Amino acid sequence: MAYFWIISAAFAAEAEGQQEGENVFRSVLTTDGRHACAYTAALEFPHLFLGRRATMVKLSDTDFPAPAGPSIVPAA
Amino acid sequence: MSTTTLSAGGALLSAGQLLGVSDSYPALATLRYAQDFIAAAGITDATQREAARTFERRLLAAGVLDAYSRAACLDVAIWPLIGGSSSSHHVNFIDPSRDALTFYGSPQHSSTGIAWNGQQYADTGVIPSQRLIASDLRISVYTRQARGNGDTMELGSQQGANGLFLSSYSSFQNLPYSRTPGGDLPATDPAPAGYFATSTNQMAAGDVDIDTKLFFNGGVIGNAGSANDKPLGLSPLPVWLACLNLDGSFYGGTNRAASYYSIGRRYTLPQETAVFQAVQELQTTLNRAV
Numbered sequence: 014m015a016y017f018w019i020i021s022a023a024f025a026a027e028a029e030g031q032q033e034g035e036n037v038f039r040s041v042l043t044t045d046g047r048h049a050c051a052y053t054a055a056l057e058f059p060h061l062f063l064g065r066r067a068t069m070v071k072l073s074d075t076d077f078p079a080p081a082g083p084s085i086v087p088a089a
Numbered sequence: 090m091s092t093t094t095l096s097a098g099g100a101l102l103s104a105g106q107l108l109g110v111s112d113s114y115p116a117l118a119t120l121r122y123a124q125d126f127i128a129a130a131g132i133t134d135a136t137q138r139e140a141a142r143t144f145e146r147r148l149l150a151a152g153v154l155d156a157y158s159r160a161a162c163l164d165v166a167i168w169p170l171i172g173g174s175s176s177s178h179h180v181n182f183i184d185p186s187r188d189a190l191t192f193y194g195s196p197q198h199s200s201t202g203i204a205w206n207g208q209q210y211a212d213t214g215v216i217p218s219q220r221l222i223a224s225d226l227r228i229s230v231y232t233r234q235a236r237g238n239g240d241t242m243e244l245g246s247q248q249g250a251n252g253l254f255l256s257s258y259s260s261f262q263n264l265p266y267s268r269t270p271g272g273d274l275p276a277t278d279p280a281p282a283g284y285f286a287t288s289t290n291q292m293a294a295g296d297v298d299i300d301t302k303l304f305f306n307g308g309v310i311g312n313a314g315s316a317n318d319k320p321l322g323l324s325p326l327p328v329w330l331a332c333l334n335l336d337g338s339f340y341g342g343t344n345r346a347a348s349y350y351s352i353g354r355r356y357t358l359p360q361e362t363a364v365f366q367a368v369q370e371l372q373t374t375l376n377r378a379v
Contacts, residue, residue, distance in 0.1 A: 035175050056195070
């Protein structure tokens with residue numbers, strides 16, 4: 014379990030990929046369609062959060078989709 | 090009998106100066122890995138600075154660092170995660186002027202390293218197909234927490250069948266697992282938190298077989314000979330930390346904390362032992378060993 018901010022889709026779209034030094038903003042979709050970013054994002058990108066509504070929640074691995082893409086299971 | 094002394098501006102001149110040569114051979118300038126790293130990472134804490142210097146001495150003694158050439162070091166990059174912030178953690182110990190990490194998703198930085206939440210990663214910029222040799226490579230990670238469930242990737246890059254990764258837990262093996270151009274390799278035993286590495290080795294000159302080994306705390310926990318070989322190449326995508334860069338997408342993010350990563354060339358078995366001891370000493374000095 015880890016703490017995340019739930020943010021709006023508009024906030025996520027605007028912030029995605031913004032870079033401050035060696036840090037790049039990244040949010041991910043939960044299985045129920047919410048945009049979540051790490052709670053530490055507010056420390057690294059405080060200007061993005063100014064005047065924005067964000068809700069802190071605790072999420073686990075099961076709140077996120079299973080790894081996507083081709084299987085890494087090796088061929089026999 | 091009288092003695093004549095030559096002088097310049099009242100100062101006595103040595104024989105060498107009279108002959109127009111220096112008194113000693115010029116010394117080759119030795120590199121100062123720790124000092125350069127400390128300056129680039131902005132580390133001011135005395136314990137952390139001394140830990141970096143001791144770590145440099147240990148790697149020089151092990152023959153992993155070259156005293157005169159960064160390019161001759163066995164490792165392309167080492168991120169010792171000293172300093173407690175993203176600005177210090179992104180610096181490469183081997184050459185602070187290149188291969189700085191870029192962090193995606195705001196992982197938590199502290200004096201114990203980086204805590205990942207399973208949805209974050211760091212881009213090393215190191216492209217295996219450009220910087221590594223299939224039969225002579227090595228990647229490593231020092232994880233500080235016991236494994237999770239599901240595919241948990243600590244670092245790696247894969248495009249198509251060409252992969253290089255180190256997994257602390259594989260859902261299809263229930264074991265630590267590695268993939269290199271030498272093939273796929275599960276560990277012989279599950280392992281808790283600690284220092285994982287995987288490396289490749291061409292068995293003999295001209296031999297197409299590539300041997301893959303998986304190490305935990307300096308000891309071999311998996312060994313694949315020619316029977317497990319697959320004709321795999323190296324990925325043209327950069328290695329990501331805390332997940333696998335799978336065809337350019339995030340895969341298998343780890344939710345474990347880590348305090349050391351490296352990418353480079355294979356170590357000898359004595360070097361594996363010596364570097365594990367150096368890495369463990371570094372973690373102990375920084376009060377974050379497991």
